[in-house]
Amino acid sequence: MNKRFLLPVLSTALLAPAFLAGQVYAEEAAAPAGSSAVVATPATPTTEAATPTSAESAEAKEAPVESPKSEEKDTVILHTNDVHGRIVEEKGVIGDAKLATIIEQERAKSNQTTLVVDAGDAFQGLPISNSTKGEARAEILNQMQYDAMAVGNHEFDFGLDEVKKYKEILKFPLLSSNTYVNGARLFEASTIVDKDKTVEGDEFVVIGVTTPETATKTHPKNIKGVTFTDPISEVNKVIEEVQAKARAEGKDYKHYVVLAHLGVDTTTPVEWRGSTLAEALSKNPRLKGKRVTVIDGHSHTVASTTYGDNVTYNQTGSYLHNVGKVIYKSRQLLGNPTQIAAADAKKLPANPTVEKLVKDIKQKYDAENAVEVVSNSPVELNGDRENVRVRETNLGNVVADSLYQYGRTGFSHPTDIAVTNGGGLRETIVKGKPITKGNVIAVLPFGNTISQIQVTGQQVLDMFEKSLGSILQVDKDGKKVLDENGQPLLEPSGGFLQVSGVKVYYDTNLPSGKRVLAIQVKNRTTGRYDLLNLAKTYYLATNDFLAAGGDGYTMLGGAREEGPSMDAAFEEYLKTADLTQYEKINPNSRTISVDSKNFSLPAETPQTNAAANDATTNVPLTYEVAGQFSKKAVVSEKALPNTGSEQSIFLLLMGMVAGLAGILSSRKPKLK
Incomplete structure (x- = not known):
């Protein structure tokens, strides 16, 4: 390189940090300050390598085999999760009396088969439900005639004996395929729900699975002697067990519903997430050509999506803010997962029977609250x-x-x-x-x-x-x-x-x-x-x-x-x-x-x-410093150069001197 160009090049290199620092600082100052949003619900599902199909594509997905006559009807799955004792209707909360109306109206539709399920954490939560250890709400669910429910981690909050009591109170199966005591399953792993015994092929295989995080998300004394195995392995094992029995009986089930109290929290191990389970089921060859619905809970997330050609995923959030609804048209393998919001339910009449149950529970609860x-x-x-x-x-x-x-x-x-x-x-x-x-x-x-x-x-x-x-x-x-x-x-x-x-x-x-x-x-x-x-x-x-x-x-x-x-x-x-x-x-x-x-x-x-x-x-107490954090900025996430800092001024001056020297050098006459 010609020496007369060397100093200008060096001056540019020296000047660049100062100018860039000023530019970064200016852009930072011009950017609006980010607001700290209140975290009301967790983020949408993290599916890792999954490639979910959009719910809208469900219209185009059809079963590769001829459908039985029962599929001429629509299939509707109504579901709840993480209600946490929201018995009473409040602002933004549907409440059990209006929930009963939604269920009643859907079941009354003659052009559809309706399944009603819950994905866990139904009983513990608000004090009105806690006051009876969730037993009063269990009776309400009986009145609404749920078809099945998964065991959530908070079902254990009142102790193992109380969980066993729920099994006695509930008039429908309480399911968990991966909860064991002394090597044996504590709950039923699955159930077959037949909504119309006069029609073959419309049965639902319903499987329950509970988050292994229960081991740390309830008091240790509540789960003494209880173990929780890998969710995906257990669900696949149950599918194999159900299909083996069905073959022996000459049956072929086409509807699989997994009630998964797993969630999609980023803090949950990937292999324990509901999204990971849904992806795995979409790749299970035993389920090819069959409808699979994953009803999730635990993370309190509002999420509706599909996986592969045949797995539909839905979660309602929490606290009866929504009721989930998955609709399958005839011959569709993928459903249309939606939510019925509290605002939609507000205009509905309350179911009088459940409304009276809720009123009686509240009166008793109010009387107990007068206790000193x-x-x-x-x-x-x-x-x-x-x-x-x-x-x-x-x-x-x-x-x-x-x-x-x-x-x-x-x-x-x-x-x-x-x-x-x-x-x-x-x-x-x-x-x-x-x-x-x-x-x-x-x-x-x-x-x-x-x-x-x-x-x-x-x-x-x-x-x-x-x-x-x-x-x-x-x-x-x-x-x-x-x-x-x-x-x-x-x-x-x-x-x-x-x-x-x-x-x-x-x-x-x-x-x-x-x-x-x-x-x-x-x-x-x-x-x-x-x-x-x-x-x-x-x-x-x-x-x-x-x-x-x-x-x-x-x-x-x-x-x-x-x-x-x-x-x-x-x-x-x-x-x-x-x-x-x-x-x-x-x-x-x-x-x-x-x-x-x-x-x-x-x-x-x-x-x-x-x-x-x-x-x-x-x-x-004795201390060595007057102000522990007085000498440092403790919150800023990144250190940006100050446009008026000594470092920037020094670089600027050095660059100017070098630049001037370069110019003078370049104008110097050549030696002859």
Whole structure:
């Protein structure tokens, strides 16, 4: 290369990073900030290598063999999953009385054969259902004359004896092909449903399968001695068993329905997912030319799709927001999977028989809720919206302590930190009056369960930055609203965390994402609060909503161990807790708002967490730093060069000098 061009080339190379940095920064600044969407339902199915056929293509898929006369009728499969005790109709919830009407109307249609099934988790959930351990809802399902149901993981929540009792109460088969006790199946693996015994060839082979995640998604004592085998292997084994028996009897079944409480969560092992099962069944040569319907549950996903030439997949979401409906026209191998939404069901009349059952259950439940848990509350436990969504409150402390208390012995590993979102606390408990079961339900009305997940210290830090990330409150004149300590108050956020077993120091004067100054976690061994270790793993107890990444807590998620309903744990804690320890409504003792300009960690901190600590003991603590995270930006996902940074200016100047030198050199006359 000619030397006179060397310096300009070098100058360009030196200038490029500065200009590129400015361009990246400008593009980043111009891009709109992404909003943190509340996680209401999990993502759509992850099918890995599967190539699902669109549901619309079902019209074109026909059986390669001549259909029996029964297929001149349409075939309709109505299904539910993950109802979790939603007996009563509410906004967005169909309720059992309207569900009964939907079933009744579909069965009344003379041009179709109708099968009604459930994919599990029918009984546990809302307190109204939990109050009878799901038995009252089992009677409602009998009234609606379901044809079959799969066993979900939450069917075990009231213990193994109760699961066995469901088998006695239900007048239809409770199915699970892969649940074993002492080497034998605990439930029927399959059933043959014959809707019209005068017609041959219209029978349904219905198979049930349960997620092996049940081993960690109910209390270990509830499944003592129970094992869960591989779902796909077991379903294929049952298909082989059913077909062998059918051949011996001279029969050939053409309709297979798999009730799969497996789900499609990305945290579920691929081989245990409902989508993987559906794909595998589409490749099973034993099912070639036969209709296969996979009705899934567990992940609370709304999903409708098809696989290969003959497998139709449907899942309704959860909580009776929808009723699933799969329609097969005559000779079709692929069905049309759809959903009947709560908005569609709202205009329907209630089934009078089921409506009376629901009314009787509710009246009894309301009477039971008048039962006193605490004879007289010595303090007001404040659950006002503008309080629990903004800062630490005594009600938030009690509820978080109840989670921490359960987590001491309720999970396979003791809980390190307990949190719950302020948006889930819906009522104040007044001073000087009894605390009833009804009050407990009013505080925690959503039927959430306790979940425990493993998190790193970095995830804990990110979680609290998210919790404390709201904009600041201002009055009508635009001035910041201050708390009693002179610190700016955050705008209310349902994701504000109430905590136990941890102390979080923060300054609302700092920018969102950089407000956390220090985090201390109670050491279960020493009894002292230690600084959070970003690389360490901690056990976090919370509600199932947050554990799945709800309220924008996308840093959470992963495999989780599940406990009882939150209201049950809260009620048990209230029975023995010394509520006088919670007298101060806004104690500022766990999520601690401070001015970072004057902040230093205290040399001695009394342990006042009633559940997480011995309330009578003060443990001296020593610290080496004043602000644990004060010297680093802790939330940004990628470091971008600053257009005004010293590095960029240096590169720019060097490039300019080199460029000028190159130009002068190129204009220098040649030597003769």
